[in-house]
Amino acid sequence: MDFLTWGRSPWDQPILTHLSWDLLWASLFAGVVFLVAHASYMVLSAHRKRQAAETDAMEAALGHLPERITRHSLVARLFHWVMAASMFTLLFTAFLPIAGIQFAWVTWHWVAGLVLTGSILFHILHATVWLDFWSIWVGPRDIPELKAEVLRELGHDVPGPKSGKYPLGNRLYHLAIVAAGLSVVATGLFMMVRVRTPFLTRNPYLLSDSTWGVTYVLHGMAGVGLVGLIIAHVYFAVRPEKWWITKSMILGWITRRQYLEHHDPDRWDVASND
Amino acid sequence: MAVIRDVMPAFELFQPASIEDAQAVLGRYGADAWVLAGGLDSLDWLKDRIKRPQALVDLTGIPELKGIRPWQDGLEIGAMATLTEVVNHPVVRERYAILLEAAESAASPQIRNQGTIGGNVSQDTRCWYYRAGWDCYRAGGNICYADAPEAINREHAILGADRCVAVTPSDTAPALIVLDAQMVIRTAAGRERIVAAEDYFIGPGTDITRMTVLQPGDLLTAIRLPGEWSGARFYFEKVRDRKVWDFALVSVASAMVTAGSGTGSAIERVRLAVGGVAARPLRLSAVEDLVRGRPRNEATAVVAANLAIEGAQPLRFNGYKVPLMRNLVKRAIRGVEATTWTS
Numbered sequence: 014m015d016f017l018t019w020g021r022s023p024w025d026q027p028i029l030t031h032l033s034w035d036l037l038w039a040s041l042f043a044g045v046v047f048l049v050a051h052a053s054y055m056v057l058s059a060h061r062k063r064q065a066a067e068t069d070a071m072e073a074a075l076g077h078l079p080e081r082i083t084r085h086s087l088v089a090r091l092f093h094w095v096m097a098a099s100m101f102t103l104l105f106t107a108f109l110p111i112a113g114i115q116f117a118w119v120t121w122h123w124v125a126g127l128v129l130t131g132s133i134l135f136h137i138l139h140a141t142v143w144l145d146f147w148s149i150w151v152g153p154r155d156i157p158e159l160k161a162e163v164l165r166e167l168g169h170d171v172p173g174p175k176s177g178k179y180p181l182g183n184r185l186y187h188l189a190i191v192a193a194g195l196s197v198v199a200t201g202l203f204m205m206v207r208v209r210t211p212f213l214t215r216n217p218y219l220l221s222d223s224t225w226g227v228t229y230v231l232h233g234m235a236g237v238g239l240v241g242l243i244i245a246h247v248y249f250a251v252r253p254e255k256w257w258i259t260k261s262m263i264l265g266w267i268t269r270r271q272y273l274e275h276h277d278p279d280r281w282d283v284a285s286n287d
Numbered sequence: 288m289a290v291i292r293d294v295m296p297a298f299e300l301f302q303p304a305s306i307e308d309a310q311a312v313l314g315r316y317g318a319d320a321w322v323l324a325g326g327l328d329s330l331d332w333l334k335d336r337i338k339r340p341q342a343l344v345d346l347t348g349i350p351e352l353k354g355i356r357p358w359q360d361g362l363e364i365g366a367m368a369t370l371t372e373v374v375n376h377p378v379v380r381e382r383y384a385i386l387l388e389a390a391e392s393a394a395s396p397q398i399r400n401q402g403t404i405g406g407n408v409s410q411d412t413r414c415w416y417y418r419a420g421w422d423c424y425r426a427g428g429n430i431c432y433a434d435a436p437e438a439i440n441r442e443h444a445i446l447g448a449d450r451c452v453a454v455t456p457s458d459t460a461p462a463l464i465v466l467d468a469q470m471v472i473r474t475a476a477g478r479e480r481i482v483a484a485e486d487y488f489i490g491p492g493t494d495i496t497r498m499t500v501l502q503p504g505d506l507l508t509a510i511r512l513p514g515e516w517s518g519a520r521f522y523f524e525k526v527r528d529r530k531v532w533d534f535a536l537v538s539v540a541s542a543m544v545t546a547g548s549g550t551g552s553a554i555e556r557v558r559l560a561v562g563g564v565a566a567r568p569l570r571l572s573a574v575e576d577l578v579r580g581r582p583r584n585e586a587t588a589v590v591a592a593n594l595a596i597e598g599a600q601p602l603r604f605n606g607y608k609v610p611l612m613r614n615l616v617k618r619a620i621r622g623v624e625a626t627t628w629t630s
Contacts, residue, residue: 018427020422020427020428020429022422023421023432028422030422030427030428030429031429115489115493115494116492116493117449117490117492117493118492119449119492120449120492207429207430207450208449208450209448209449209450209600216436217430217431217434218435225429225430229429
């Protein structure tokens with residue numbers, strides 16, 4: 014299997030052209046293997062849930078909280094679904110032709126790319142100004158939570174610690190999607206000068222041949238990586254034990270019990286913070 | 288780079304006697320096989336050592352692919368029928384004169400004796416950046432050298448460009464589209480697939496490395512001409528740099544049925560297609576819809592021509608194609624004698 018595809022420049026020098034599309038199949042395969050392995054583990058393993066008594070006690074103590082806790086504002090949900098729609102459009106328009114389903118994909122692709130870019134810019138602004146910006150990031154403070162999650166997955170009964178607004182898995186996923194998403198958007202915006210759009214004058218010589226090669230390879234790597242990431246995301250979104258998170262991205266709220274069961278009220282203070 | 292060495296790289300030559308045998312070889316070699324019809328497109332590629340197939344499948348020994356025969360109320364032309372055979376066929380001459388004109392306008396008599404109609408519609412583009420062997424989009428790379436700021440692109444596309452600006456070189460393609468021809472394809476799986484001529488050709492937006500729907504292993508076996516448009520009022524014109532042996536800068540083909548034969552008679556049915564302006568021959572469906580029911584006169588021709596060029600995006604050196612196409616469409620509607628050429 015090749016990782017990179019090379020061509021020859023008019024000066025007969027070797028130039029990178031793009032990522033080998035064999036890696037698309039590798040990413041698809043890895044995504045499917047992961048979800049099969051995870052699903053099998055969840056069915057067969059002795060992973061532990063938190064003790065219900067722990068949540069009962071908290072609910073008794075914090076009964077003054079509303080029955081429904083707002084988790085995602087309408088604006089945040091709209092952003093998520095617009096981004097999801099543009100991401101699926103991008104992946105399908107990018108990879109279906111490679112898989113042999115031919116159609117005029119380029120315009121759909123760059124339009125969806127612009128929608129994704131716009132939604133990301135909006136998200137950065139929205140998260141910075143109106144949301145708790147740091148609640149989605151991971152850092153050293155999350156090590157105890159990571160340790161507890163791993164132990165729980167391995168079948169141990171571990172009380173606390175709990176996450177803030179976003180479970181650790183969400184935050185790690187967000188980190189990966191930020192890296193892949195920003196790579197694909199940044200390279201994609203440069204690549205737009207190579208196709209006809211109403212916004213830019215075509216100029217295939219904006220960058221040198223080798224820089225273009227690296228740009229195409231990065232775009233391909235990020236795109237191929239997103240295939241695996243999206244498979245994992247959709248898989249977790251439909252898993253029964255994660256459904257409450259997915260539901261909150263549709264309806265905007267979670268129940269008080271779900272809040273107390275999965276979140277640390279000190280790290281996500283619903284009284285003062287969205 | 289394209290240096291003609293006249294010594295082709297080594298390949299296995301197969302000369303099957305049946306379509307099944309040909310497809311067996313194509314299936315065995317997959318993308319490394321090359322289909323040889325008349326050889327007029329293929330031998331350039333091979334002598335320039337740009338295409339290096341492992342196996343060459345020569346179709347000249349397959350009788351099923353040859354000849355021209357009656358089909359329902361029309362005609363079936365074998366894909367390996369030469370352009371000269373098409374031109375000389377009495378039924379083509381009598382009922383499908385536009386195909387005769389288009390085939391006769393292709394290249395030189397010697398080339399028409401050797402070139403096949405299947406090869407004519409399936410040949411690759413003549414963009415010289417691509418034919419020179421540079422790794423452009425069409426060759427699997429990520430650049431169009433013909434759509435760069437300093438590119439020499441006098442012969443390239445004004446419509447339908449999508450990264451690649453190469454144009455279709457086929458002269459018979461616009462004529463086959465207006466005749467509503469059916470392309471008979473034997474797929475790699477051995478099934479027969481019928482594709483309308485206008486859908487046989489694909490643009491770079493759909494697949495930038497191919498010009499037709501043919502996939503590796505597929506064979507175009509015949510072209511069927513239905514009777515619907517036989518004997519219609521035809522118009523074909525090909526404008527080229529030299530009156531002999533040159534590819535079209537712009538070509539136009541139309542088939543029309545009018546309510547009467549007089550000037551200004553209403554257009555009842557019409558099909559229009561142009562070549563040389565896009566990567567695929569373009570059927571002008573919007574123009575057809577516009578002129579249907581209108582009188583065949585100068586006013587109709589003018590509005591049709593203006594609509595035809597809507598959306599044209601000329602490159603640095605091919606702006607002349609816009610008025611050229613506009614005037615050819617006018618002529619296709621109105622007829623050459625009655626049309627005023629405008630710049």
